[in-house]
Amino acid sequence: MLSDHDKWYIERITPELVQMSSIDGVLYSGKSKYQSVEVLENGCFGRCLVLDGKTQSAQSDEFIYHQSLVQPTMIAHPNPEKVFIAGGGEGATAREVLRHNTVKQVVMVDLDQEVVEICQKYLPEHHQGAFEDARLTLKFDDASAYLRDTDERFDVIVLDLSDPMDGGPAYLLYTLDFYTMVRDRLAPGGLMVTQSGPASLINHTEVFTAINYTLNQLFPTVAPYSAHIQSFGETWGFNVASLGPNPADLTPDDVDARLKQRGIGPMDFYDGVTNQSIFAMPAYLRAGIAAETRTITAENPLFIF
């Protein structure tokens, strides 16, 4: 036994770094059509969704991840009515989008129906009823194919995809090619945001900085930002790309005023001060962004450990 625990979840962060957290129970363990799927009751982080051996989100701190991913972009748009979500199987990304009283329609396209159904069953604290919201349309499809074929235009597009892994289903959705299509599906002044992999000191150049560089080929405004997600064992990176305003330019008071206006009460992570903090990255991350020169394409994709 390690202390009082004998069942442990072990996740490799890098080949030289491993995080172990105790397991209280295994609620689900199986394989979907696309990936291995587990729902664990974790002694440290509560209920966790694990895909292909990587924690996607944990009950205790998913609010940090999902508010980081969604809120700066939603707040920056003056009137987000139509929102597209690629991925987001836990329903928590939709939950964050739907907080905004401006939102009229959310289209969420996730590849893996089994994962979504497992989340609906086992992760009620994640989705909190988002799947029942009448404004949400849920489709099981390849987000890339959906966007290619649609005539719709969106105010905000949120990319909440699993990491780009060699052999995985998502890596093509982290390329110039895909981002070009995403840009073209934005309404005038629209914004897209993508989770962008780890942004810790040791691995921020894996994909975080290259995603930033790639988006900079396509958008007039791109803002990188980061937040520490302990269940990931990492500071995590995000990039917002905009045809309109830049969330990093909002003052704390701007953000807090808009949150109030949108009918959003106090949240545990995000508000005006937090918005200021997450875009003000430490010098080594700014230096990493500045030094990056790689454009990710379908021909030259990047993979994460």
Add this chain to the structure above:
Amino acid sequence: MLSDHDKWYIERITPELVQMSSIDGVLYSGKSKYQSVEVLENGCFGRCLVLDGKTQSAQSDEFIYHQSLVQPTMIAHPNPEKVFIAGGGEGATAREVLRHNTVKQVVMVDLDQEVVEICQKYLPEHHQGAFEDARLTLKFDDASAYLRDTDERFDVIVLDLSDPMDGGPAYLLYTLDFYTMVRDRLAPGGLMVTQSGPASLINHTEVFTAINYTLNQLFPTVAPYSAHIQSFGETWGFNVASLGPNPADLTPDDVDARLKQRGIGPMDFYDGVTNQSIFAMPAYLRAGIAAETRTITAENPLFIF
């Protein structure tokens, strides 16, 4: 083997959370008069000092820890000439203090001579010659006894002590009693700063918030802040307490101008933007600070896991 590694350093963060990192070599392993001491060559974090099984600092990211600890306070003081350091055995805290061309005298008092000598020998990348600086006076003593008996007054006092652990040597240096004495050894307008334990979501109320509350009983201005230190497996907390200016009030331009004025070139972590970021903590940390009501005293000390 885990991947290519078969030697691992395992550190418990909480009873339910453990961090493993690969070991390339054990440079030193022994016991000093006060504690177990190890210097490891870590595959992920470079050379690490480990006391009583807890990582004190790692070559790869000690700059984040030590610049966080030292720079906001040093920059906030308009003219820091006399500085006192309690602990700081690696020499890196002194290194950061000595960057400032205003500094005329640094008194560093560390309890454990053996640890300091081990650091001098094995951690050259940490101290980078700080021990040879003529402005530094190094004494091996109890910092509390030294401060009690001295007539000197300091512009800045930096508390770089090991965590308050039950049975450990440092826990009395995290109390109202000690902080009162520290305050009384500050020159007019002086500031003190203390490392304040973990400030992650899961454990920021262990000691971080209580140290803040305790300092608030004694100082007109107290500012909590935090930074992610991956080798600790944590976001780490700090509290600066001031009889004069508040580092959190400095604008990025203020900070950058002063750094230039003090003869300090670009650093990998700290600058004006970083200063803004570290004081702008996420909502849950601000809420934890706001909700705290515990005063730490010698009679009612707090201990860390």
Add this chain to the structure above:
Amino acid sequence: MLSDHDKWYIERITPELVQMSSIDGVLYSGKSKYQSVEVLENGCFGRCLVLDGKTQSAQSDEFIYHQSLVQPTMIAHPNPEKVFIAGGGEGATAREVLRHNTVKQVVMVDLDQEVVEICQKYLPEHHQGAFEDARLTLKFDDASAYLRDTDERFDVIVLDLSDPMDGGPAYLLYTLDFYTMVRDRLAPGGLMVTQSGPASLINHTEVFTAINYTLNQLFPTVAPYSAHIQSFGETWGFNVASLGPNPADLTPDDVDARLKQRGIGPMDFYDGVTNQSIFAMPAYLRAGIAAETRTITAENPLFIF
């Protein structure tokens, strides 16, 4: 991930030795009146019963443990009709006893009804219907109290108890006092056998040799023996104490003839050759037995790590 696995069961063998095996599922995890109880689907060892963080038996190699525990003693007795089992919650000890066509009555007394019911439900490969055998009487009681109060005498008594642990329920059942009562409940020529903790090089003097020494105070014949049980991470020890024949004296042919006579077909572990092997322990174990001088009593009990 360690290879393809991310969920691991971790058991300390000694403070310096730990065994990790992958977990495929957690079938049961809870606390009974007496102990923590888990049934794990282990990737290496199949279904395992874990009590208070210690593997009691595993589907893949429980046959080694249970045939070691039961068969030498049963075979040595010329006509075992009445058998008493203390503990044995998985039902596998009863299964092994009931193989013998001489057996008319088995009384099994286990303290922990919840554990037995969990085993009945989750460990069908362990008990294989033994609980349904009409010759078996199952009682939930303290084995010591039951033996104290009974007028019955038994040909064979099998002690299949959890290890003697400080604060645990079983340590008094590893003492001179208890063994005296056990001896007095044996019919003329009867034998008792007890699992006796680890018998590896590193820990055979924990309790294995002392149990042997203690039984030697009470019985004319005591024979120690051992077998490697990989799911325990150990060679495991046993001691048989006899008022009649010594199982170690049986030739392989004797054993094989009796097995045939009792209607027992080929087993995966035990037969005449195996009987010879397990009693012929390596020199260091024989030396440990010879050097032992501790008698375990209720006043001076021994505990296992």
Add this chain to the structure above:
Amino acid sequence: MLSDHDKWYIERITPELVQMSSIDGVLYSGKSKYQSVEVLENGCFGRCLVLDGKTQSAQSDEFIYHQSLVQPTMIAHPNPEKVFIAGGGEGATAREVLRHNTVKQVVMVDLDQEVVEICQKYLPEHHQGAFEDARLTLKFDDASAYLRDTDERFDVIVLDLSDPMDGGPAYLLYTLDFYTMVRDRLAPGGLMVTQSGPASLINHTEVFTAINYTLNQLFPTVAPYSAHIQSFGETWGFNVASLGPNPADLTPDDVDARLKQRGIGPMDFYDGVTNQSIFAMPAYLRAGIAAETRTITAENPLFIF
């Protein structure tokens, strides 16, 4: 920390089974021309030689491994004068051979001079002066090439090679082709013995049984046997192949008389009783041997995990 230890050696036994033991120090860590080489001071097992991440032998229980490997074969031969050792870098195999006062010449051929020199320096408890014995001739060469080119004939040949691993240097020395040459280098009535990989329940069919089957194609007498080596996390397998006597046929008294006659005092593992025990394997190992049909050849080699 796991208990009082924070540095751990982690070795995979199978993809589903891992052994962890505490590290007190790293005496050597590097790469030779052929393999990675480490000498660890292990908290459980003392000084250990680790090649390519696999424990080769440990101070605490190497006597079990080396006496198992060497003694049955040496004792079975009526007058072993000339002995060949392939591998055996720690010098402990030579040590065991040289105990026999009949021995006039030992030729030891190890591929890796660096490993041997590291063992000479760091593992004095292993070799115990064997390298200084005038009867020993040590050569650094491929054992296969040496045997091919030599005119010498040996009474006993001991193969103490690292496991057959894909890409490793030794796998061709576990084939019918090599064993044929070994046989042809034996003097009349000679014997060879080879370490034969794990012989635990879970993995005895990896190579142990196939080596046995392969040797049976070439020798009139082949005897498999096994012993539990806890530092390997396994029961380990060996096969002796003989042109003359079978060690398994010796009675305990035969063995003890010969040991005395050879001038060999009491050993911690091997004697007459132990000889009887190690050849009397449990039924599942005998069944595995009986069921094996694979001949290992250079064209169809076998590899261990």
